[in-house]
Every structure is written in C-alpha cells, then in structure tokens.
Amino acid sequence: MATTAPTPDKPRLLLLDGHSLAYRAFFALPVENFATTDGQPTNAVYGFTSMLINVLRDEQPTHIAVAFDRSEPTFRHEAYVEYKAGRQKTPDEFRSQVSLIFEVLDALRIPRLSVAGFEADDIIATLSVQATAAGMDTLVVTGDRDAFQLVDESVTILYPIRGVSELARMDPAAVETKYGVPPERYRELAALVGESSDNLPGVPGVGPKTAAKWLTKYGDLDALVAHVDEIKGKAGDNLREHLASVLRNQQINKLDCDVALEAAPAELKMGQWEREEIHTLFDSLQFRVLRERLYASLSAVEPEADEGFDVDLQALEPGALASWLEENTAAGRTGVAVTGTWGRGTGELTGVALASAAGAAVHLDPAELIADDERALAAWLADASRPKAMHEAKGPMLALAARGLEIEGLTSDTALAAYLALPGQRTFDLADLALRYLHRELRDDGDTSGQLTLDGSGEEEAALDLAVRARAVGELADVLDRDLERRGATRLLHEVELPLVGVLAGMERAGIAVDADHLAGLSATLGGQVKEMEQRAHEAVGREFNLGSPKQVQQVLFDELGLPKTKRTKTGYTTDSEALTNLLAKDGHPVLEHILRWREVAKLKSIVDSLIPMADDAGRIHTTFNQMVAATGRLSSTDPNLQNIPIRTAEGRQIREAFVVGGGYDTLLTADYSQIELRIMAHLSGDEALLEAFGTGADFHTITAARVFDLPPEEIDSELRARIKAMNYGLAYGLSAYGLSQQLRISAEEARGLMEEYFQQFGGVRDYLQDVVARARQDGYTETILGRRRYLPDLNSDNRQRREMAERMALNAPIQGSAADIVKVASLRVDQALRDRSLESRILLQVHDELVLEVAPGEHDALSDLVRAQMAGAYDLKAPLEVSMGTGRTWQEAAH
Structure with missing residues (x-):
C-alpha cells in the first residue's frame, strides 16, 4: 500500500471490483508458480486474497462488499453492440478460479454482489452514492479507471499500480494531479481519449494532456462541443470527425448510480467467520503463508477466545526441583515447553517449562541449574512412567539431547496429533490450535492471565509465556486424544507417529558422511558442462543470449528462429521444460536440446553447491525429516532435501556417490521395498x-x-x-x-x-x-x-x-498412504531390533521406500538378516512384501 489510512472516525465502506482485481492478480502472478499439487491454478485467487488481507488490515473498514460482473449483456451492449468486442478470450486457467474467489469471500463472510444487466462499477457507484448520503466514507479498490468519476471528499479510489500488491490512493487532488482535470470531468476526458479495453475508440492523436487542456479551457465537454469549430489543426479536424463517438463514449462511460440492490451500505458488514472453515478452504488451496498472514492481521468479528490459560508459576529455590516434580507430576500428564535452537542434528537449550494438569508450573533456565536440579530434571524426563506432552517434539529433543537429556514417556505430540486429525493442513501452530480446539488464547503483550509470583521483569514475562505454552500443550493433548479416538487414529499416533519422532531425531543426530573432494570435483565438472551447453546454444543460433532469461529465450525461439508457438502467457509464450520438450519432439532444432540440457545440468550443480557447506566439522550432513507435510503420511526432508536428488541421470547418480560410509563403520547398506505400491x-x-x-x-x-x-x-x-x-x-x-x-x-x-x-x-x-x-x-x-x-x-x-x-x-491416498505407513513401521521395527540385539549399526536415512544404514564392523550378515526380516514383516499383504538390498562404500554403490 502506498499509504495507510488513519483510523476511521466515521463508518467506512470498502468496495472492491471483484473481476477487475482478480484479472489483474491472474496476470501479475505466473500460473506455473501458483497451483495446487493436483494442478488447480491458484494465481488469481492467491493474488486477490493477498490483496484483500492487506487492504482489510491497512484500511480497517467497518463495512465491506465485493461486486462482480455477470455474463449477461448490460445496457451498454444494447446502446453499442461493439462494446468490449475484440477482447481476448478469457483464459481457462482464470475461469476456473472465479468460483474459488467466491469461496474465499463466503468463508470470510464478506458480502458479494452482482446484478443482471449491470457491471460491477455500477453497483459500486450506487453504493458509493448511498454511503455518502448515509454519512459514510467509501474506499473503492478497482483497476477500472472509469471509477475515478466517483471520487469526491467522501469517496477515494485505491488503484493498483503494480499487479495488486501496490495501490495508489486517488482522492480528488490525486486525480487532478494525474489527469489534469477534477474527478467530475474525468468521464469527459475518457470520452475524448477512448478506452481500448472497452472497444471505445477516442479521437485519434488526442491523449490525456490534450483532452485535459481542452476541458480546462472550455469548462466541460458540452462547452467544448459548442466551440468545436475553434479547435485548430489536425487534432481539431479529428475531433470534429469523431465527435459522435466522443458523445457515445461519454454516455456509455457514465456509471449508473441507481441500481436496485438488496442491501444498503449500512447492512454490508463482514460476518463472523469460522476458523475451521478457513482452515478447510485454505488447506485445499494450499495457502499456508496466506493463512498465517490472515490470522496475524485480522481478528474475527467476535472474539474467538473465551479466556486465556491460568498458571501458577512458582519460583523454586536451588535444589527444590526434585520435590516439586514429585509433588506436582505424580498424577496426570505434564505439559512440557522448550525454548532454544535446533536443526542439523543438534540444538541448544535455553529454557524449559513444565505445567501440571492442575496449573502448577515451573520455569527452568538451563544456564542456572545446579547439579542436583539438573539430575532431577534428567531423571524425570527419562522416566517413562511420568506421562508428558510436547508440541513439535523432535526439535526440542535435539536440543535436550545436545545437553545430555533424553525424554521418555511422551504420550502426545500435539502437532502430530493435530496432523492426524487435520492431514490437509500445512501448519500446526500452537496458538492456532488452542483457539481452534480450546477457544482459548495464549498470552499476548497485553495479557496478564497467569499468576506471576516472581518480580514481573522481562525475563519473568518470558518465563510465564513458556509456562502458559506448557499448560496449553497439556490441555490440548487431552482434547486431541478424544478427537483422535473419534477418528480412529489413536493407535496410529501411539504406535507409529509418536515412536517415530525419537527414531527420526536419532537419524538426524547421526547424519550421513559426505566426500567433500568428490562434491568439489563434481561441482567443477558440472560447471564445465553448464558453460559447454551455453556455448553450444549460442553457436546454434549464431549469437549470445542469457539461457536463464525466459524473455531472451522467447525472443530467440519464436521471433528469431520462428519456431512453433507454445502456450501463451502474460509475458509471451511459455518456455518451461515441458513445453520445450514437446517442441523438440516436433521441430528438433538443436538449440532446444542445448537449453534443456543446460537447465538440467545447472540444477544439478545448484544441488551439489548447496550440499558442500552443509557438512559439519565431522564431515557429516544432517537433514531434517518432516512428518507433518504430506497429507498421505509420506516423510519429506529439508536442508538438504534428499528426495530432490535425481537418480535417473548419470550426473544425478554421481551426487549419491558423494554420500559415503563414515569413519568407524564398514559399509553402507540400503534396503527398499520392491513395487510396494503395486503390492498394496x-x-x-x-x-x-x-x-x-x-x-x-x-x-x-x-x-x-x-x-x-x-x-x-x-x-x-x-x-x-x-x-x-x-x-x-x-x-x-x-x-x-x-x-x-x-x-x-x-x-x-x-x-x-x-x-x-x-x-x-x-x-x-x-x-x-x-x-x-x-x-x-x-x-x-x-x-x-x-x-x-x-x-x-x-x-x-x-x-x-x-x-x-x-x-x-x-x-x-489409500495406496500412497499405506505405503508410507508400512515404511514407517519398518523403520520402527528395524530400530527396535537393533537395540534389542545391541548392534552398533544404525539407520541414517529414510528416503521414499528406502532405508539407508551404516554397518558397524562385523555386523553385516546379522544386520542384513535383521533388516530383511523386519521390513518384510512390517505388514502382512496378500502380495507379500519383498525387500531389495545392497551394500557399498557410497550410497550409489549400495543401490541395487
């Protein structure tokens, strides 16, 4: 937004031109970058929703409505049959998103209006006039300049000047500065200049400056017409020749301010939206970031929280932790909340809060714990008979482990439980879940809930915040337990997902060794291939150009070489890999092959270059496994994304050659399921x-x-x-x-x-x-x-x-999800068997349907038998599970 409006001192009506803004959003954001995993384009609905959230946040309207055009002809088509003729056909990718925008508005309880025979501008004009009469200010968000005729002291236009992300505030002074005429004369100026998008031709050779000069000199269009013979030169001749068109334009450009509407401005209030409905819709659209922005920027019309969380945060004397734990955690489940940093297999603990079911809480600063209290905490955390609940436990586990603290007795991870209950959701923020399930709010800056028995300093406020989180986790765990029971997912949580947290944390701590020299050499080799493909592409067309620039590639392929056109986009014709591959099959021009090969090699080089700095001092890379991303239950990984390492090309397989057996171990062993999806x-x-x-x-x-x-x-x-x-x-x-x-x-x-x-x-x-x-x-x-x-x-x-x-x-989902379940069970069975038999070998990775293990000296045969038996026995299928195995110094060598 260019500027932010002051807080309104009288009712403020916000009106949006739905189709105008959605169409701008569609062309502002590339279709190929905004689509669900199943192919539904979402660029228009994403851009529109993003803009809507920003405007609601910045303008804080008291009333709101979104007006839409309809497919039926309007009175303007009856007056001029060529009105809007010649417009390009609406892209299919846009049409499929209009109903999605309707769903977003309906979910937010924002009124949407349309009237047969009229355009959105007419509805907006009518409401603007009515709002002014009712003593309201009006803000109109539209990309249609015809709306400038509405601007006055009570009506301001927010006009998009860059996609829909930047809006210019057009009040009377801004309109006059921009066009040289006041808003009430803008319709006359537009009649003279014309509007190509509406197929309303103006006077040839006459632009806004000339039109404004005429209107300023003569006062208005009627006076200009009366003195038309005085206009000299070619412009005057053109004006006289096209005067009928100008007068027709003036009539068609006039917005109807008397459309019959079912609702008056005072009735256009945002309704009470339901968090569950927003989640469901944004999950299906895969709008994770927008959902977070929505909740951070806007509150529901009515408060969603009934109350906060009360805790009795007690200050303990040194050495008193053991007795506090015995007194307050002997019965019921204890909520545990942790602050610190974690990732890449390790972490650092900066704070721990424990909260009992009764609300008694304690905050511990690891830097100030005396030895007795550290031992008491360690013993309690490791005591499986003391049930505990955490939120997103794997990261805190890494921080605890880095301090030598292991946790047992974890009976709930509230993020994992919510993931099983709401598998389509992409984020599981504790504050959001507390509102959603408990109708209670974590503390904010102005919240004084909780009994603060300490001195109220900033540190103690932070301690209270963490204690409240611990209390929230405990209460949320109870509610989610009941929800999972209702959904039949209790066993899945307790027998698969929760135990897997510890296994994955162990895998992250172990990491996998990499050969830094191999990576450096591979980077150099790939860099040479990138340059070679670039040179070949230049030779194929006879000049240099930037292979990474879609615009320059378009110019070379379609303008200079005259190759068959691909799918049209806002910026020309698509040059994505699929389009160029299809074009190569049709045309066979060598530059296409070189461009595609250049992209492939450049991508591989970027993967290699990203891996090099990830190795720790011991030469091992520690990925982070994600349990709560894929709705099917599949694991994913980040930093690095191990599933992104290609194995279908020779160069891709060379990347896997960089992952090697570490010191003190004999070899790597890989084991994966043969055709598991088909067997399922x-x-x-x-x-x-x-x-x-x-x-x-x-x-x-x-x-x-x-x-x-x-x-x-x-x-x-x-x-x-x-x-x-x-x-x-x-x-x-x-x-x-x-x-x-x-x-x-x-x-x-x-x-x-x-x-x-x-x-x-x-x-x-x-x-x-x-x-x-x-x-x-x-x-x-x-x-x-x-x-x-x-x-x-x-x-x-x-x-x-x-x-x-x-x-x-x-x-x-049933086949992919079942495969994910089986691989997780296999990981648990292998890990348990390794511990039962006291083997030193360990699981390093789970990627797709494959486990990668590091084999300790002398354990190869025992490990091979163990892994095959445990994986094959993970589930009794009618088409029995089969396991393929291999060993080698590198991950690629061990592949089979």
Missing part, C-alpha cells in the same frame, strides 16, 4: 489376476503386459512393457486417461482404450478404484491399511475442477 493395490483390490502375477516370481510388468495384450511373456517388448508399467503405477497414483496419454505421448483416445483393455483383465482393480471414490464421497474421507484418513470434502463440490482433484486424491 493388489492387496486392497483383491484382484486375483494381479495377485497371481506377483505369485509367478517373474517380472511383474511383463506378466501384466502379457495378459493385457494377450501375448506370451517372451513376446512383450520394451515398449509394451513400458506402457503397462506406466499403467500399473499410474493407477496407483490416481492417473487419468489424459495423464497417461501425456506420459506415454499417445492420444487420449488411445490411452482410454489401453485402460479399458487393462481393466478387462484386471476387473478387480477397476471395481476397487470405483469403490474407493464412491465410499470416500459417502464417508468424506479415504483410509489406509493402518487407519490414516485423508479428508476430501471437495468430492461433493459444485466446482468441477475441485471435485476432479478430490477424486484423484481419493484414488491416490
């Missing part, structure tokens, strides 16, 4: 032919291809096998016929035929997939073999795109 699909569908294909022991894809194509297995060539392999995995991932056609580069009709042939042989799979969607539509969720639910409210959405997205999720 066979298990869930019960398809006899599919189960039989696994039972033969032969190549699964060859056997299934033989059935589909009615050929002996020995006649199945690589192309036929590849088609059925894509089908096998595609069905497990919810692939549509269109998706299959794109993957195999065949027509959609041919892909549908292939699917029909497949289902003729594997009817159980077809029936299972149909039943999954039908049951999910009825129940509202899908479920994995361990009871992990994926809630899919959009299965019954009126929005076709969202409904189809939800159907793909319904097909994908």
